[in-house]
Amino acid sequence: MRLFRFILPACVIAGMLTACAGGESNVESGNRDGFLHYGNGAEPQGLDPHVVTGVPENHIIRALFEGLAVKNPITLEPEPGVAERWDISEDGRVYTFYINPEAKWSNGEPMTASDYVWSWNRALHPDTGSLYAYMLYPIVNSEAYSKREITDFDQVGVKALDDLTLQVTLNAPTPYFLQLMDHYSSFAVHPETLLKHGKMTERFTPWTRVGNIVSNGAFTLDEWSLNRRIIIKKSEHYWDRDNVALNGVYFYPTENVVSEERMFRAEQLHYTQVVPLDKIPEYRKQGNTSYVQAAYLGTYYYLINTDRPPVDNVMVRRALSYALDRDTLTRTVLQETAIPAYSITPPNTLGYNPPKLFDYDPAKARELLAEAGYPNGEGWPGLEIIYNTQEAHRKIAVAVQQMWKKELNIDITISNQEWKVYLNSVSQRDFQVARRGWIGDYVDANNFLDLFITDGGNNNTGYASDEFDDIILNLAPRAKTRDERYGLFYKAETMMMNEMPIIPIYTYTSKHLVHPSVEGIHPNLMDSLNLKYVKLHAGRSLYGEAN
């Protein structure tokens, strides 16, 4: 009898469980119906291209909207988007975009050049407060307009010559300008829709909600359940709809990377945003692995406050950099998911390679430290590294601390700060050494080098050089050829790295798990995925045979 008391409830529970088992996984149903299940990392702040910033937002916005020119997913070279073609004037300052007559809004209305004029007015307007307004600053007078120095938008270099022709005049030839057309801050929004829900510059209107939003991309918004999922479906009005293979995409706000990886293993996701570091060796061991890693346009580095002793001394800064064994660091702590970096610009940024002025050389490091007045670490006043609370940053800081102790016999303290506290410390320059990362907005060395312009908002190091500023702001934009321009960048970067206001550590990589049924996801430097090119093949399973 007593036995039954235990067995009975156990059977009931087991029965309940098995009743639910055997359901179809997301991957199976998705492959059958043409829906991609995509781990998107976080809930997007919103979907208004001129209001939000961030990577998860970018993924969804770029599926809903399309820029004048898009990036080829393999080469990253510009190719036609809303504009079917464009002309660039001899001096490289005037771009004329010819809008594809087939380019339509998702309500069926044709797209016009004046939609762009209206949208860029909104993006640049000081009241809108777009954090990415500066992406359009290459355009004549746009910066003055967004800083309220002029109030007449007609003075900004954007003109609708007719319904389908948009002319843009730049301050200087800007080789990366076409790339900016694929950044969401330059996307067009549908004026009538926005005005129906509020003023042009208002940030809070519900125009991006399901049922309200009108967009122009390969997909339209179908469901938006806060913190649960966002569903987009193939657009009927998109000009290139015949080449869109997917019927739709489910975006999940997969904040917890460990859960995300488990969801992938249980075939609830086709694609993960990241992979937990400690799982990577396991995936690498598998033949025919789902793990995909590629170089990524970003640099992880330590920011140095050049006004605080002892790092106000350039010899100390160089000693620290020489004493860092980046190869060992990336191999052990980072599980070979990173590339050692010796400068701020990532290698091969559209053909540009940064100078490598130093290497791991502990003897040289000790020499420099002795010259600076701390032979064998004697008299060292101590140094603090701050980083934002995260396990990965802590591991790196601990490794760096040990390396400096071992090679230079100096004591380093490391301390973590909560994210916003850390941001505050960095912007107030209340630190000696701070962990920092920079991810490029567009593939060009300029995007990394202009960080170090005197008193630039992202400089934070105290590095200031008139000659450097002159090259970045005046000489490089006027360069006639790519070689001349890259030569100038190389000179500026060499100058800057000799002063060592930062200690570069590694170049990022992008890391994803991709289900074998997915085709058309090409790893690239921008980690840029155009969902329009993605295809699903039913019948392929993570575990060999389809079940």
Next chain:
Amino acid sequence: MLKFIFWRLLQAIPVIFVVITATFFLVRSAPGGPFDSEKAVLPEVKRALEAQYKLDLPLHEQYLAYLGDLTNGDLGPSFKYPGRSVNEILGSGLPVTAELGLYALSFALLIGVLAGVFAALRPNTRQDYIPMGMAMIGICMPSFLLGPLLVLIFGIYLDWLPIAGWGDLPGDKILPSVTLGSAYAAYIARLSRAGMLEILSQDYIRTARAKGLPEWRVVIQHALRGGLIPVIAFLGPAFAGLLAGSFVVETIFQIPGLGRFYVQAAFNRDYTMILGTTVFLSTLIVFFNLISDVIAAWLNPRLRAQFKGSA
């Protein structure tokens, strides 16, 4: 009884007011603001943003304006999610968290009371030690360990249940409910064991047994009612705790509930969101405490008599 409820409600008002005021000024004194980001924000952009959110007003004016909006039930716009109001976000998260909490609590009650009563029937035997030992493990095991363990076993090795989501796939509500409920089940088991043990040693139970009543009637009709008073008193705070504390489970299982917003709001310095959730949850906690006090009073004959006397 009504007087008792009235007094408790009256006491709740200053409590909630203090919570609002303290939270308002505490979040403002934290370093960093809602618009700080890794990329430097241009000063003119920051000014435009602050103007749109009225952060350019002096702090006391912001405080008064907030109180004014609050009396109209308006918790303000979210800073992190432009275009969404705090009311809307709470409205979307609450039903999910409440549903999760309800399932977790039902699971906790079912398992906890069964195990507790079982154990109390034969104290200091194997029938006592096994469930109580498990309860001890249950109390000690944090949900961030239990959740992934259950996922590994039932979601990945056995492939019986979905491991994330809420209402997306059949059965995806089971694992999170069990994970969240386990710690409470363990606690309830210990509470009900203690309560039952005390009652079972009372004279009126001996009388009932002496009358020749079958054991199940003694337990269910006579002992349970008194034995479960500690459990009932625990239910109010437990439910409030489930609502406020489901963050870990919501994160592990990708559940679109309140907990995730609450914790992220603090990281994001989403002032209105922090305030809104805090005010809302503290009101709930006060309310549930009240309810459980009322029920406990109603179940306990001695307290009931007191109210009759005083009313």
